[in-house]
């Protein structure tokens with residue numbers, strides 16, 4: 128059965144940018160910057176994003192577009208009778224665990240959105256830290272909201288690539304940018320915002336520990352949706368001659384821009400409102416309501432913001448579920464629907480312990496809750512591992528002539544580019560990923 132395709136090039140860019148832009152840039156990035164060295168972290172993150180994330184994004188695109196197959200079959204197609212397709216299975220496992228805790232945060236957004244719509248969110252003098260704590264530590268609301276988020280994801284992914292994912296992206300993504308601009312203006316016009324801006328952007332390399340460097344690496348992969356083979360599946364819905372270079376650059380650009388905008392919207396406001404930066408996963412959920420409270424029509428704006436934020440998170444969740452579903456659906460719409468429900472429910476159940484983590488903070492293993500372990504394992508171990516394998520796969524195993532043809536459509540003017548690209552994939556990327564990983568885990572005596 129012939130696979131569905133994106134209806135237009137912009138449709139693909141929007142959908143894959145939608146996969147990339149999500150909690151990674153908006154929720155995780157400000158949080159990890161706050162705990163891992165401010166501007167210095169951002170600099171390292173930028174280097175990893177451009178130096179490793181971008182080449183890898185292209186690698187995933189090439190695998191998907193050239194085979195037209197989802198993540199597992201694509202590797203099988205390129206390297207038959209080998210175990211390379213296990214990269215696809217690794218991707219499916221990574222994405223399932225990722226979605227299991229992603230949906231917990233997605234659930235919080237759903238809850239906050241409902242609160243905003245019913246006028247229960249913004250109140251003068253409200254302690255938003257307490258509100259966040261109460262919301263997330265209640266086991267019923269935590270699991271119910273997570274279920275609500277998964278339900279939305281399942282229903283839309285079940286409708287298919289064109290019908291569901293592409294259309295909505297066209298409207299919502301530009302909306303998100305507009306609201307971030309408004310937020311940045313508000314944040315930068317609050318008295319006392321300078322300290323926050325300095326904190327966010329001024330590099331202080333003394334804080335850049337080996338762990339922070341690993342977090343920057345993981346963050347750059349998380350943000351670009353690379354390492355889990357999601358982008359292989361998404362680019363398999365492209366026509367054989369659709370461009371790849373420009374979409375990859377746009378995705379990187381949009382993503383870095385969103386991370387920057389989130390940082391500028393949050394840190395200056397945070398300092399201006401007299402809060403401290405290390406507020407953990409609640410950072411965004413605590414700072415933003417306090418900021419919106421100080422905006423005219425704040426209640427309306429926060430509802431719009433949360434709707435767009437929810438949308439950005441959902442479009443990432445779609446790609447996470449899509450990779451698993453596509454691997455089992457074999458292009459059959461009925462099977463596809465069944466697989467959506469089956470895996471959606473499995474992933475929801477997998478995520479329940481993460482959802483309950485916030486009410487049981489004393490229940491930790493080596494200082495981390497289940498939620499934190501899931502996040503750590505995916506971001507700092509599984510995604511880097513996926514990146515390493517994909518890099519080695521395209522560098523050494525991908526059929527050479529085919530890669531030459533692919534490259535001529537990525538950067539036709541840059542003939543020697545393929546050599547540089549291959550050198551990166553074969554040598555530079557693997558070495559950097561291995562060193563940063565081992566060093567970050569403290570397994571290297573550096």
Ligand code: PHE
Nearest residue numbers: 147149150151349350352443
């Ligand atoms: N990039 C997404 C985000 O930043 C998360 C994601 C990671 C999605 C890996 C797909 C694959 O929210």
